[in-house]
Amino acid sequence: MTQVGEGHETAADEAGPVLTFGAPTAGEILAERYQLEEHVNNDSAGRQVWRGIDVILRRAVAVVLRHPGGDSATEMLQAAVAASRVIHPNLVGVYDAIDEEQRAYVVREWVDGESLRDLIAANGPLDPARAIAIAHSVADALTAVHATGMVHGNVHPGSVLIADDGRVVLADARADSSDTVEGDVRAVGGLLYFALTSHWPHSEVRESALTDAVRDADGNPAAPRSSRPGVPAYLDDLTMDLLDRRVAAPASDALTAELGRLDAAAAAEDDEFEDVGPLRFMQSGGSTSSEPSKTAPKILIGVGALIVIAIVGLVFGIRAITGTSSSDGTNTAGGDTSAQTPTGDGGEPVTPLPEPKKLELTADMVRLVDAPPGDRTDADEAKLTVDGDMDTGWSTQTFKGAPNFGNTKEGMGILINLGEARALSEVRVFTSVPGVTMDVRTGTSDPGNSSKGDKQLLKDYKSLSDEKPEKSTGNKWFYSVSDSNTKYQYVLVFLTELPQSEEGSGYKVTVNEIELYGY
Structure with missing residues (x-):
């Protein structure tokens, strides 16, 4: 029976508890109320999930513990408090959230059953x-x-x-x-x-x-x-x-x-x-009703029929008018097929774009851009952002003081040389943690793999977006390229602000993978 504490898990640690300092034991009573009965499993964040008993209300509970508590447990505790305010038959009930500094834990409803993962x-x-x-x-x-x-x-x-x-x-x-x-x-x-x-x-x-x-x-x-x-x-x-x-x-x-x-x-x-x-x-019109109108199919069919009739009438009406207004009698109904071919603003035929494909990127196509002053010590990691392996990547150094690289530089990024100009549809960046501020910039050349070249590059390259870059809201950052008619050879994924490191000692991120899609 699985009562995991977090969905996005790695394989459970079957060796036993992850906690060392402050590790709980069977029979221990937490907060003078919740008696631990059985250690069920661990999640990917190192949290333990226990089956317990609320000794006051005499009911089974699930207890999710993590080490340490304090600031590092804030997210878990805040999410639990927020969840406790929503009562719904399809939401697990949250009963308590406690921080003991050396460890923190959430007490919630125990569900006799299994997860969808285990059921499948x-x-x-x-x-x-x-x-x-x-x-x-x-x-x-x-x-x-x-x-x-x-x-x-x-x-x-x-x-x-x-x-x-x-x-x-x-x-x-x-x-x-x-x-x-x-x-x-x-x-x-x-x-x-x-x-x-x-x-x-x-x-x-x-x-x-x-x-x-x-x-x-x-x-x-x-x-x-x-x-x-x-x-x-x-x-x-x-x-x-x-x-x-x-x-x-x-x-x-x-x-x-x-x-x-x-x-x-x-x-x-x-x-x-x-x-x-x-x-x-x-x-739905914003309603939560799960009983849409049973007459909807008939309405849709009727509306569709009216639209078809209107279009047919419009087409024949236009043809009749153009046919009678032709001085040489050659522009008769059915004689002009120009409307069947899409055209651009100048009247030229437009060929629909094919489905975008993932572009093949290799190590020799990428390099690090380290805005001066920069020591470029991690330059050899640039190739790891296009190796197809989400477990590898380019990691920035840890910067102290401020998320904008500690107020020491404009930013850092990965420059991609596609070898030839290509039309792009999307840029995807996968990072170790969310909260990265970045954008996509392009230019016409690479001024050189050096501090001087990087300085010139940042001066010449322009962002593809007119809007101010915002922090990424997840580990996956997607940027859609709106102009499919312009082609680019040089693409720069540029980071200007970093998230707090997982250790909490500064600002740092790992760019695991960069993908480009285009034509």
Whole structure:
């Protein structure tokens, strides 16, 4: 029985407790109230999860402990306090949050059951109806969380618990400044994908105990139907749309309403479940209702028919007018096909762009840019940002005093020379921690791999964005290039502010990987 404390876990440490100083023991009573009964497991952050007893109320509880407490436990405790204010049948109840300085712990509801992760590991992929039911419960819980202005930040197969009585509960909120409402919603797509295929679609910076999804040459996960025949087409599309950041994510209440419609259809064995039509997100209107109108398909068909009739009438009307106004009689209806070819502002034909592809980057294409004054001691690590390995990367030194490199320089970055000018669609940067301020800059040449060259480069290169760079809100930072007609050979990913180091002794980050997508 797994009651993990954090979803994004590595494999459990089977050797025993991680805590050394202040390590708990079976039978110990915390805060004169919570008696520890059994050590269940450890999560990736080194926190222990125990099954315990509230000796006052005589009920089972889960106790999540970490060492040390104090400032380093602030995020865990604040998330627990915030979660305790939201009462919902699909959210695990949080009872207490205590800081003893040498250690801190959160006391929450004990759920008799297992995590979605362990359920899939033991039984394989779920049938579509059950996958929908679980995703619906999680989305409903997120709707309640988001309605309070909070973010959960830890929607994962390890934090979704399936109780023995069938109840689905979302546990262990972990939200900090790097997490977003959109991230929560897209994570539901990850749960659907995992439930349908038993594979995890997200590329995580840290090692994951979950089996990775089957991926194409560009690293994108294959659609569930390609590995699991029988997944309804609509459910397949919904899952992939939630995972695709190029597709706008719905609000959590809209997703709840859509999954509620599917859940009800599946439970009733309604024929509509196999052929449910277009997305209904727009019908929620911000409401959390899970009962959209049953007449919606007819309305959509009727509106569609009217649009088709109007277009046909417009086309024939224009042709009739142009035909009668032609002086030589050659411009008859059906004689002008110019409208069938897209054109640019000058009337020239426009060829639609193909799907963007991940560009191949090699070690000889990248170098470190260290704004003067800089000692360039870590220059040989630049190649690790394009080696395809999320466990390696370029690490900055630890800077004291201020996040902007200790007020010592303009910044640092990685310059990429593509060898030839290429049209770009997206730049992706994967970092060890969130909270990095960076942007993408371009220029026409590399003035030289030296301090003098870097100084000239920063003077000449211009940012692709007109907006002031903002801190990254997660370990994955995506920048969409809006101008697909301009080509670039030199691309600079430039960091201007660093997050606090994990040790808390200054400011530092590791850039694990940089990816460019283009044509």
